[in-house]
Amino acid sequence: MKTDVLLIGSGIMSSTLGVMLRELNPALSVQLFEVTEKPAQEASNGWNNAGTGHAGICELSYTPKQEEDGTVDVSKAISVFEDFEHSLQFWAHTARRGIIKDTRKCLNSLPHISLVHTQEQVPYLKARYEGLKKHHFFEPMRFSTDRKEIADWAPLLMKGRNEEQPVAATHMDGGTDVNFGEISRSFCQWIDEQENCRTQFGHRVVDLNKKTSGKGWIVTVRNEETCQKEKIHADFVFVGAGGGSLPLLQKSGIPEVSGYGGFPIGGQWMISRNPKVVAKHTAKVYGQALGAAPTMAVPHLDTRVIDGKQSLLFG
Structure with a gap:
């Protein structure tokens, strides 16, 4: 599968970027993947921040x-x-x-x-x-x-x-x-309603690799229910996965991630x-x-x- 934009995570960061990009260029195809069964269940959830x-x-x-x-x-x-x-x-x-x-x-x-x-x-x-x-x-x-x-x-x-x-x-x-969770849910719903766009829940991004030839990325996504994996070719990837962002960025091999760490x-x-x-x-x-x-x-x-x-x- 091929997409212009691939968003990892369904919180306020990923969903906002998805809406912005589609508003600026309605021709873009956008895929959003979230490991939980509903959007904005973690950091953006209304009760998980002071709002x-x-x-x-x-x-x-x-x-x-x-x-x-x-x-x-x-x-x-x-x-x-x-x-x-x-x-x-x-x-x-x-x-x-x-x-x-x-x-x-x-x-x-x-x-x-x-x-x-x-x-x-x-x-x-x-x-x-x-x-x-x-x-x-x-x-x-x-x-x-x-x-x-x-x-x-x-x-x-x-x-x-x-x-x-x-x-x-x-x-x-x-x-x-601000209820960031409510905003995120509205944005995710709108993205899913647009042509050539979709949001998929219960899907975990497990690998992220830069293409060896040409521009773009190869993203491996796993269906958490069936364990089936799918490789998606994306021109642009945004990692907005909260605490799961750092391991994915480390897999990406980008130099900017060097020296960063995370703790609960x-x-x-x-x-x-x-x-x-x-x-x-x-x-x-x-x-x-x-x-x-x-x-x-x-x-x-x-x-x-x-x-x-x-x-x-x-x-």
């Missing part, structure tokens, strides 16, 4: 430190905001085209809040706010050290908190909660669907990672909207 539309509003990791002169370099946050605007514009385009049928299932506007609670972090957050406020992207942002005002923004943040503990927060409307990461979320609790918090709140902890260790208190139902996530 934050990363726009640099509340994520302190984009502006990690205060300089010696007291300022905070906010250039990365500005760049991230612009990048996310491009994502929003693309999703708006796909909604107009009917690729995403109902944006309420995957995109919901929420305030984004940053919260700090140590003596050292309060001046840092104020300096960050002052730097961001100068750019028109962040003009609506507010800063406060007033406990009552912060409680008005997000009551659960202040409930039971030590009155002596210093606190500061920034608040900005217009942030986004585990984590847990606490989730509340109690309507009385959920009703008390409507925002995405990011704190500051402690010490040398990685950015994935940043504490969250997030509103999530999945399958049309609102819930509260902490982790």
Whole structure:
């Protein structure tokens, strides 16, 4: 079999690329292979990520430190905001085209809040706010050290908190909660409906080799139910297989993979669907990672909207 484009994985990366390429060139043939029985069951699944539309509003990791002169370099946050605007514009385009049928299932506007609670972090957050406020992207942002005002923004943040503990927060409307799984499913369905395109589930890519003569790749795919293998000739291959990407890239022989490694990461979320609790918090709140902890260790208190139902996530 021959295809112009072969996508490995059905998450947000592969499915987005598939839609983009077909929109740019409707003549392309596209094949997408996924080892699970349904699209977006792993990293892109709504419950396997925080669903934050990363726009640099509340994520302190984009502006990690205060300089010696007291300022905070906010250039990365500005760049991230612009990048996310491009994502929003693309999703708006796909909604107009009917690729995403109902944006309420995957995109919901929420305030984004940053919260700090140590003596050292309060001046840092104020300096960050002052730097961001100068750019028109962040003009609506507010800063406060007033406990009552912060409680008005997000009551659960202040409930039971030590009155002596210093606190500061920034608040900005217009942030986004994203269900990447829902977007991925919409994109995969659309790809499968296009002429000369198909999505196949329960199929694992087991080998990836560059052609010895001419351009392109030979991809070996195994049907997980029958164990039957098929070789597919592809002009272009995108590996979006999450944790399975590295072994495939190593098999491909491309020099760029040299020096990379992977390791498993585990984590847990606490989730509340109690309507009385959920009703008390409507925002995405990011704190500051402690010490040398990685950015994935940043504490969250997030509103999530999945399958049309609102819930509260902490982790």
